[in-house]
Amino acid sequence: MEKEEELVDMDEKGNTIQKEKQKSNKTLSLTSKIFMFVLILIIIFFGILYIFRTFKRRSQIELIITNNYDEMSLRAADIITDLIKKNPNANLGLATGSTPLGLYKELIKRNAKKEISFSNIKTYNLDEYCGIPQNHEKSYFSFMKNNLFNYIDINPNNTHIPKAEGDIKINIQNYEKMLEKNKLNLQLLGVGRNGHIGFNEPGTDFNLGVHDVQLAEKTIQDNARFFENDINKVPKRAITMGIKNILDADTIILMANGTKKAEAIKNMMSGVVDKNIPVSALNIHKGKVYVIVDKEAANKL
Numbered sequence: 001m002e003k004e005e006e007l008v009d010m011d012e013k014g015n016t017i018q019k020e021k022q023k024s025n026k027t028l029s030l031t032s033k034i035f036m037f038v039l040i041l042i043i044i045f046f047g048i049l050y051i052f053r054t055f056k057r058r059s060q061i062e063l064i065i066t067n068n069y070d071e072m073s074l075r076a077a078d079i080i081t082d083l084i085k086k087n088p089n090a091n092l093g094l095a096t097g098s099t100p101l102g103l104y105k106e107l108i109k110r111n112a113k114k115e116i117s118f119s120n121i122k123t124y125n126l127d128e129y130c131g132i133p134q135n136h137e138k139s140y141f142s143f144m145k146n147n148l149f150n151y152i153d154i155n156p157n158n159t160h161i162p163k164a165e166g167d168i169k170i171n172i173q174n175y176e177k178m179l180e181k182n183k184l185n186l187q188l189l190g191v192g193r194n195g196h197i198g199f200n201e202p203g204t205d206f207n208l209g210v211h212d213v214q215l216a217e218k219t220i221q222d223n224a225r226f227f228e229n230d231i232n233k234v235p236k237r238a239i240t241m242g243i244k245n246i247l248d249a250d251t252i253i254l255m256a257n258g259t260k261k262a263e264a265i266k267n268m269m270s271g272v273v274d275k276n277i278p279v280s281a282l283n284i285h286k287g288k289v290y291v292i293v294d295k296e297a298a299n300k301l
């Protein structure tokens, strides 16, 4: 009889231990389920945050891939024509170099056909070489006169190019003040092989305004083609709008053609923001950015 009671007792104990084991197993699996759930929530949260940030960064960038240089120039001319028609008093930020030559030719044609007028337009150029006089045939002042200003109905007093002669410090301050007073409705950009915009070379602080710079070796080599291929003739310093000034413009048009520019365009379009790739600053521009490229400049996308 006693033995029977003992057996029943043991049986109950076994059951209780079993039940407790099951209970603790259940609590354990509930904890791990909650843990997994929270982990998944965290992953989803950061995933959405990442997608949102990338989307937000790139949402204003419109990539236009064209068949060739002429088509690229026409697309840029269309955007500028629209802007001038909507706002005949617009402030335009302009660039030099070989990239915008076709665009300038097209604007000259449209001006001759009276499709657009520059009579109330003000222009502000990105940069100017130091060490050569303003009237030097290779200065950006001469470039703008020879490739655009002399052939359109713009008032020369409304055209502005950084002054790289005389007191450079004062000239820089004056250009900065002028840009502060005259917000740019549009900034036109080319891009260097090394990703420079204006003369903002890799490593430039994105918060800099107008400043003077030492040109990078690659830029000097690239620009030798404008100086009878003689590197020694290429000025080594320049005054440039800073990336801050460029980003202050309402709208930006970046143009690029040729395989030499493909790497810079690929880097920029990846959405990265890196001061060693100055053109990548366009990813944090708050307004609209048109990236107009030919097939060759797009061949790494």
Ligand code: F6R
Binding pocket: 094, 095, 096, 097, 098, 099, 100, 126, 127, 189, 190, 191, 192, 196, 197, 198, 199
């Ligand atoms: C010119 C300028 C430069 C050029 C760039 C590309 O005012 O600011 O950044 O846009 O060096 O030059 P090109 O068009 O000659 O290839």
